[in-house]
Amino acid sequence: MDFEVWILLCLIVTSAGQILVSKKEISVDIGRSVFLRKDDLVFVDTTKKSECRVEVVQNDPITQRVGRLEPTIFDCSFHPNSIQYIHGGSPLLDKDKVKLRVYRFSDSSTVSQTFHLNVQIANTSHEIVITRGLRPVVVPEFNGLSNPIDSSVIRFYFSGKSNVTCTVSFSSQRSTWPIAGHIVEGEGKTSVDTMQKSCTDFVYSKLYYQHVQSPNPDVDYLPLTVELHDPDISDDVMIERFYLPIHIKGALPNSPPRSSFMSIYMMDVNQFILSTLLPGVISAEDYETNSKDLVYNITNLPNTNGGYFVHLDDHTLPIDSFIQDDLDHHRIAYQPPSTSQSERRVFEAKFTVFDSHFASSLPIVLHIAVRPSATNAPRVAINKGLVLLEGQSRQITIDELSILDPDNANSVSLYVLGGLKYGQLLKNKRSTIAMTLEDLRRGLISYQHDDSDSTNDHVQFRISDGQHTIMINFPIIIIPKDDSAPYLVNNIGLETNEGETKRIST
Structure with missing residues (x-):
């Protein structure tokens, strides 16, 4: 690629808020591993005022089905022979994919982009x-x-x-x-x-x-x-x-999973309320695979303004898939639309279920009825949380946390009840445990990380308008810096004859 064309491409990508410039499908022999080359993932150049990290998304079981990418967090300008896809040896799939999320951190903001890295698996003979x-x-x-x-x-x-x-x-x-x-x-x-x-x-x-x-x-x-x-x-x-x-001998070939006749495949939720998806609402079964290991792939979301599904370990980001074990333990929830509505609306979501042999079920349809809000209590319209680099600080504004109150918005206050294990909230650079909506609108509230080796934090808020009170959890994701000391990976020694020359490799 000509240098001028590459620069133009970078400018176009940057102007669109993108970080990834290009990616290539990688190929791996069955049961082996392959290192990523520099041109397999190309990102926009970062300056000294910003840092760039890539995270392997772990809570998406429809990805990394027969292998894994290691390490799970790495620098955008990674070195050769440092990032590898490891195939587990399964002969059941000839393709896999890895879900990645890339972050660009400046002193005051975080930009992210999610994408997939496709993997082609070659069914070659083993050497050993x-x-x-x-x-x-x-x-x-x-x-x-x-x-x-x-x-x-x-x-x-x-x-x-x-x-x-x-x-x-x-x-x-x-x-x-x-x-x-x-x-x-x-x-x-x-x-x-x-x-x-x-x-x-x-x-x-x-x-x-x-x-x-x-x-x-x-x-x-x-x-x-x-x-x-x-x-x-x-x-x-x-x-x-x-x-x-x-x-x-005597056994039948694997049969695909199917929807359970015990479930109702309908759920009724309140507008603005994050609602847990219960096993009695949707479930599947399979003759051969333990039900807890069945994978649900969300093939069709309600629509652009119809809400999305989340994993409660991180309810700020939509998910594409989940396992039935998470469903059984109430870890999957539906986030209704954040826009106000005056009448009941019904949305439709579709799922495909996969078993241990990756056989798929027929589409399973879930109908979701969203009722309009009938309360004057404060409600959370946006709760995106924060993502920041270890040791950084970030403003908490109405773009990250937006609270609505239909009749008493000026009286709404937020109080810290818990969390903040690895940082503190600041108001005008002073520690605080209370704030108003006006403080959020004016950008006066920030979270300061304590620079410890931590990966997540949270703030537990009590939100009150003087008459009604709600509790929420505001999640904070910490991406580690590459500031650890070097460590020894291999030191297996070298045996050579007198006068002989041997290569010392990594």
Whole structure:
């Protein structure tokens, strides 16, 4: 790209309030990892007066379904070999995506932009794990025991030299698989949740798959992580992640999830009131997947002015998906429109539910009736919270917190009840616990972070007009600065012959 064209593009993007200049789809081999290159994510240049950070959005389960991006927060001008997408080894998807949110911080304001990084997964052969031409792992009947998981079903390609190490591990803490059984060991068939052994010892461990649950899919999986360090091949540790398939005879193929007939698929809410989405309102079920692990993808929001759904861990930002476990524990809510209305309105939202095999349900429709407000109490029209860099301060204005009162707005006051673990509220640069709407309109109130290693804070407000009182929680997100000391990642040493030259790599 010509320099003049690039500058023009940056100016156009900047004028539109955008931070991301360009992005590229990345490709990764199944079970492997890939580092992001500088041109995979290009952002508008930041000056010395502003800083730029990228955050991996974690509360969106329809993303990062078969892998993850690490670290979860990094600088926009990241270094080579510092950001990597790690594929978990699942053979069930050939595409994935990562939801990212980029922030640009100046001394007085924060600008953010949300986007997705697409990942293409190549189904290439593994270099260490060998299963081609070997026996499959088969369970001959329901509640039966498989053939041994030994060198007849899986092998590992590595040199037998003394300076070469090969380890294989699995853990039920890292994955929900296997979903219809578990691994047992030895003659006593002792259940094994976690194991890490050398590749040689692993195939002699007398491991079996014990089937325990039906109905179930005809194929289950055991996720394995193999780590190989061979100095003759690479100074780095080679890691492969592999899903060992387990075939269950007599079982049927996986069936998609479906809506539960026990739910009513209608909810009635008050205008301006954040309303929790209850399991009795919407729910799904699946024969093979534990219901708490089902993923709801919000495919159709009510409309532009019809409100949105949030996760109560951070109710300031709309979500695109959630899991049924969050629904069961009342962590998902609907935020009605912030505009006033004089009559009852009905909106429609649509969901698609995915199971552990990523099979999808038919669309599930939820009807939401929003009643007009019938109270003279203060109500919250906007509660966006704050996002700031560690150690910074930010004004709290009516753009972040807007309170409406139909009959007594001049008497509305806000009082601090709690929160503020890592900062304080200032009015005219002095600590305060009380303020008025006029203070917010004039920009007199600010939050000052204490520069500690914290990631979030909040202010619990009591809002009163003298007759009515409401309580709200004002969230504050803290993005850490890159001010920590360097730390050692690898120090595996180097072995060389006299007079020989070897490369020292990262």
